[in-house]
Amino acid sequence: MIRINCPVCGLRDETEFTYGGDANVKRPAMDEKDPKVWMDYVFNRSNPRGDHQEYWHHTQGCRQWVILERNTLDHTVGQCRLAKEVK
Amino acid sequence: MPDIRSALLKILTPGHYGVSGRNAITVREEENRPLVQVAGWAGFEKAVLPVLAPLGLQSAGDYRHVQRQGDISCYRIAPDRLLLRGIGLTAVMQASEEAGIMALDLGHARTVVRLDGEATADLLARLTSVDVRDVSFPVGAFAQCGIHHVGVLLERLDRQSFRLMIPYTWSASLVSYLMDTALPFGISVEEGMD
């Protein structure tokens, strides 16, 4: 089990969170009309081997979405930031 | 107006439960108190001050400790959200509107349970993965955490005294789970309290 250092709640078990996928993708602007751009956003992921930024939702805690650095190879976790504080 | 019906009416019947000769856990439901969420946006810490000042509170506080002022408890549940217990919607409504902050009545949304006794921390270790040791969770601390995969708010009132705020519709199931877990300690269920 990984443990996630929620900026609001502190160090918590992964079981309090819900995984939210790759945090590197950026949602296109609302007025974006190009389907290709949207396809990239919804479907295309780089799936790196090693350090990765991903969304986790503290569903059973403060209900904040966080961006967690996790190594996909050895499961070590690094910095954890509130998504809303990352522009 | 009728009385507010407890969600635990069928769950908590005063009496002794579990191992005989021991009452290491006392379970009581606290009577309903007003509960309001105030929420804002960037600059919330400053914007909320006019709402808090009339309540005698000087700041939004931190994420881990309850602020108390008289009957009022203030929990910083997110960067831009506070939960105020002991004060109703109407009391904060006007100040909130002027401050551009949203107030939301949650007065019926939580069942509040008080746990007392020498084994409360031991019991909680069986219910939540949050570290409730004295050093990490001192008196006055609170945490939003999962019990049986439901988000609850846990608060330490005294060394052996904890408060749980459980979503109303989950509370019967969760308190029943809590009771089953507490049987080895011996439980005294007491009448509801103010």
Next chain:
Amino acid sequence: MSQKKRLAKGGRINRGKAIKVMFDGRSYQGFEGDTLASILLANDVSLVGRSFKYHRPRGVFSAGVEEPNAMVHLREAGRHEPNVRATLAEAYDGLISSPQNAWPSLKADIGALNQVLAPFFSAGFYYKTFMGPGSGTRFWMMCEHFIRKAAGMGRAGDQEDPDHYEKINVHCDILIIGAGAAGLAAALAAGRSGLSVLLVEQDRELGGGLLDRPAGEDSDSWLQETVDQVRAMETVKILTRTTAFGAYDGDVYGLVERVWDHAAEAPEYQVRQRYWQVRTKQAILATGLIERPLVFGGNDKPGVMLSGAVRSYLNRYGVLPGQHVIVSTTNNSAYDTASELAAAGARVILCDVRKAVPVKLSERVAASGVQLMTGHAVLEAKGFGKVTSALITPVDETGRATGLAEQIPCDLIAVSAGFAPVLHLWSQRAGKPDYDSEKGCFVPKADSIPSMTCVGGMIGNGSIKTSVTDGFKAGLAAAEACGAGIEGEAPDISFAGTDWTEMSSQIWSITKENGKASGKAFIDLQHDVTRSDIDLAHREGFVSVEHLKRYTTTGMATDQGKLSNLSALARMAELRSLAIPEVGTTTFRPPYTPISIGSVVGHDYGSHFRATRYSPIHDWHPENGAEMIEAGAWMRPWYYGASGKNLRDAYISEADHVRHHVGMVDVSTLGKIAVQGPDAAEFLNRVYVNGWKTLQPGRIRYGVMLREDGFVLDDGTTARLGEHDYFMTTTTSNAAKVLAFMEHLLQTAWQDLKVHVTSVTDQWAAIAVAGPQSRTLLQAAVTGADLSADSLPNNHLVSAEIDGIPVRIHRMSYSGELAYEVYTPSGYGYALWSQLTDVGKAYNLRPYGTEAMGALRIEKGHVAGPELDGRTTLKDLALGGFASSKKPFVGSVLKNREKLEDPARPSLVGLEFSGENRALSGALLYSQGAQTEGHGEGHVTSTTYSPALGKNIALALLAGGADRLGDTVQVVDFVGDTRCTATVVSTHFFDPEGDRQNA
């Protein structure tokens, strides 16, 4: 004679307290402090079980977790437990146990015939005989029943377990696993820091290997002193009878404490076992070693035991398992066993494969009267049913016989082929270990995990003194790493042990001059894998260790190869002419030793399998005859018993009643979300497909949401309560998903929007009142509001009171009738429902359940969960008209993907059946005359009997459905094997103009 192998004195058992245990229908005497295995040995019970495949007689082989043979059934009825290692079963007065894998009895086991058939049961027997093309699979199906009965381990219990189990979460600074010399020294150091320390020991006593040394030696007094000191430390918590079975990411460890396994029953309300989930900052692993057996012919016979186990039975339990003992070793450790056996009165021959041995050891055994034969080993154990003699042969440095074997009578063969460090927990986290070719064992890689330190025997260390020093240092270092550095000197110990690593040989098996075993030589005792099985696998090309393991099943039994791993690898390395590290090793995974399902489940079973949600009105429903049904996490009234004698009668009656009179249904389970803030309208405009900028306060609008990929996510209504204050409802099942999605959008891409979304599902109870009489009834019940059609048209809301209860009345319809949703704060929900029941008596009000609610919505063609299955688009559901073309919204671009626009996609249609014909949800649709094969042209989603139409109807998704009105289709349910036809019709079965709800 009772306990004829028990010595008159000695051991660490409580001779003051005699106990009796049952095994195989007979009663045996022992003492408190015994294990089942030590009692059986004391009573000269050599035959304890039958082997897995060949049903060969087996006896106690070890004294610990590695036991491969002495597996028994423990206890009876609900407390029956299979595959218990007798070496771990703490004996208590009245313990009941029985052998497993033997029929009709242990002594006359029919399966033993398999020994004669053994050539057929070699490696890969099952694959070769039963798999593959042709008759194989059918032959397996024919034989499976008999094979399953004859093979295998213990029998699982079939009664409910009456015991309690629980899970506990623990946080500590330093976790020390293993309380032998190294672990105790670590605790001694770490405990001084004042940090919270958890010391875990699988045995019932602290001391580890020290407990196997003769009682009363210097080591005993050191142990006693150290244990006293550690126990006196307030911040050190000691858990005995607790196995650390798993090491996980995040420095989380899984332990199982056997709280009351050492008694017949736990005291009332107390748990039998407790699952500890430990989160620590630092861990010190001092898990020790497991001795490895020597592979030779007949090495599985009762009477062959590990040398260290013999020593344990002698010194810890006061049992002398044999009088005429041959010890066959490759290393120094067996010299302790040999000399102590001799001192206890046994005649001992010590065979050491090494030609040269340390002088101090040879002198020591000579002084105890042991006959030492260097350069010799046991080639084969002889005897029928148990060992009666051994062939002893001179061997070369590879373990091959170099001369004639001599047959020597004996009743016990004690073996040692070195030790395997218990690096399982380390490997679970860190992966593959290093091979120490000096010592001939796998060891943890140094410093591989900063928060985990390995000390003592488990790093291949053979000296107690070093273990104590290293353990102590590790304790200091762990404290330092936690920010509480302390100083101290490791205790100086006055005793020494025999270092098994010194000059140890690397011979794993003893063979004849031709390199073959003399008789059946077992590598994996528990799974009956022989040396020749490995050879066969090699000849057939299975060279990877992972393939070898699966093909021969070596190391796949409940002991997971604790004894056999290295022997198998060594043999494969030999066959491939490689060094052992080049062959590699398999991966260690949790659990280290088997754990019970009960311990992991804890309280989470039965009604607590998961948490349940109850509506604020819930209690009324069962009090008034409702049959309840699970809907996601919720319990909902399905139908009311008063409505009919069964589900069908009841829901038809309830739905019919709503169409003609008035009914009410508890809809508190709807997802309710407060959407607040100055940008709320803009936000709604983005998440819903339809427009929201024009919705006035006091008005309600239906909306549909898409996912980012353009498929439909959910539908519901949103009411505007105030300038910046909206009240959204979602379907019951999608509430959590919708809220999390909206939170994600607001906290990531739409940080600029000033909007908060908050679940208010728990704040509000909700009652839908529907039927022609609903307005009349509610108008009679409320004060402070005019509900007339002019004042409160459809999709409007008003606040009012009902008998002093504050309510908000939303006029909207799901049933197609004139209908209202009445909201009140949760704590008043029950009172409101009761009040409406009272007032409703005059208007013939009846409650209805979810089944009738479903019937009403299907009659109206409204979509719900079965249609919103994540694979349907707006067009598929004929909701395309809701989508605004003037604004972008979530999914607005991707919903137009070519494939999603394909008119041949299954789309929503109605089906009408004639007569008794009807379909079940999930039935497949085919054109008339088409072959009913494959996936069909669509499927039925929702079905009901329609009281309004007097026939069975359904909603379905049918390929090109929009153009097929009037067609006849075949409806086939392959599960129930029912077939019928239906006519494709519009989904608006009833009142298509909507006159009734707009009344």
